[in-house]
Amino acid sequence: MSLTNEYKEKIRAALAARRANFDGSDARFAATLGIGSAQYSRIKRGETVGVLADEKWISIARRLGVGLTDAPAWQTAETPVFKYITAQLEMCQQNGLSAMLYDLTDIGKTYTARQYVKTHRNAVYVDCSQVKTRQKLLRGIAREFGVGSTGRLADVYNDLVFYLKTLDRPLVILDEAGDLSYEAFLEIKALWNATEHCCGYYMMGADGLSEKIRRAIDNKKVGYAEIFGRFGKRYGKVVPTARKEAESFLQLTATMIIKANAGADTDVNRLLRRLMGEDNTPSLRRINIELSKGTNN
Known part of the structure; x- marks a missing residue:
């Protein structure tokens, strides 16, 4: 596939946000991306054409979590x-x-x-x-x-x-x-x-x-x-140990994520049922997939 300049701009914006949280030099930051400091300098100045191969742009997008589609940005639910x-x-x-x-x-x-x-x-x-x-x-x-x-x-x-x-x-x-x-x-x-x-x-x-x-x-x-x-001689743990409590906890978690990312007309309970596995707990990984299908089909 050939990447558009608009998509490269999305990646460039994500790079700028990531750079703000990196204390090292531009050369060190470029090294984290697997590119040269001269290439990063050009991107930083706003250049996107002829700087990197599309494969490298895609690799950077993957590392930064920039999606390849125009789907709305995933919203974080504070579960x-x-x-x-x-x-x-x-x-x-x-x-x-x-x-x-x-x-x-x-x-x-x-x-x-x-x-x-x-x-x-x-x-x-x-x-x-x-x-x-x-x-x-x-x-x-x-x-x-x-x-x-x-x-x-x-x-x-x-x-x-x-x-x-x-x-x-x-x-x-x-x-x-x-x-x-x-x-x-x-x-x-x-x-x-x-x-x-x-x-x-x-x-x-x-x-x-x-x-x-x-x-x-x-x-x-x-x-x-x-x-x-x-590491403290102990493990942290979030999900309750008791079976019923764990099921309720995970269903609540899925509901919070759905509500943060679904449209106002989404039938949350119906979507939740579609996510349930044989163990009576929902698959969080499938939420994005199910939302992309539409919930009223």
Whole structure:
């Protein structure tokens, strides 16, 4: 597909908003996007034609959450999950603390974390399912901060630690952390040790995260008890444990999101029924899909 200049302008506006929350230089910011500083300078001046290939524009749009269609911008509903995680992230960032969240899938954890990064300086989001190994994780975190990520791993690590210590209250959000390898978990411990009180960390996951840590500690696997201790020796949790309470909680969450994004004539209860799964809880991921179909068909 060929991107229009209007769409590139949307991406440029999103870039400007993201740049406002990035404390490093323009060169470092360009590095987070995988482009050269000269290219970023041209975009910053308002140029969009002939600066980047369409594939790179699309890659940047994906990273910034800019949709490819003209659909209305998705509106954030301040659900209990959104409020809880946002408060946790703010606490960790402001105080250089670390915490861990283990909860159900499809409740808005990832969405909340991504929204937080859009509106808070020096906070980065890392999808650990895409950087499962020690090397990929370390290079991925470095890239998000605009630190050189292609040299020797030891140099990347040292440069990243040095840079984190110079930033004003940085925060690293580690989503899908249960997918990380053993060596990658040890790298998190090393980073924590090197940046204690200088950088906040927030680890999120579902069953895989808690089970991996529990099993590793029970089997006395080196490093896991220390990691658990550094993250507070407890898991945060939002959704109630009791079955009926959890069902009501998740249905309320879905209703709030629908109301924030649906038209005035939308039959909310009807749409909610279309979202329900066999476990009597709604799929939040399907809300956007169902809304795009229209609710009165």
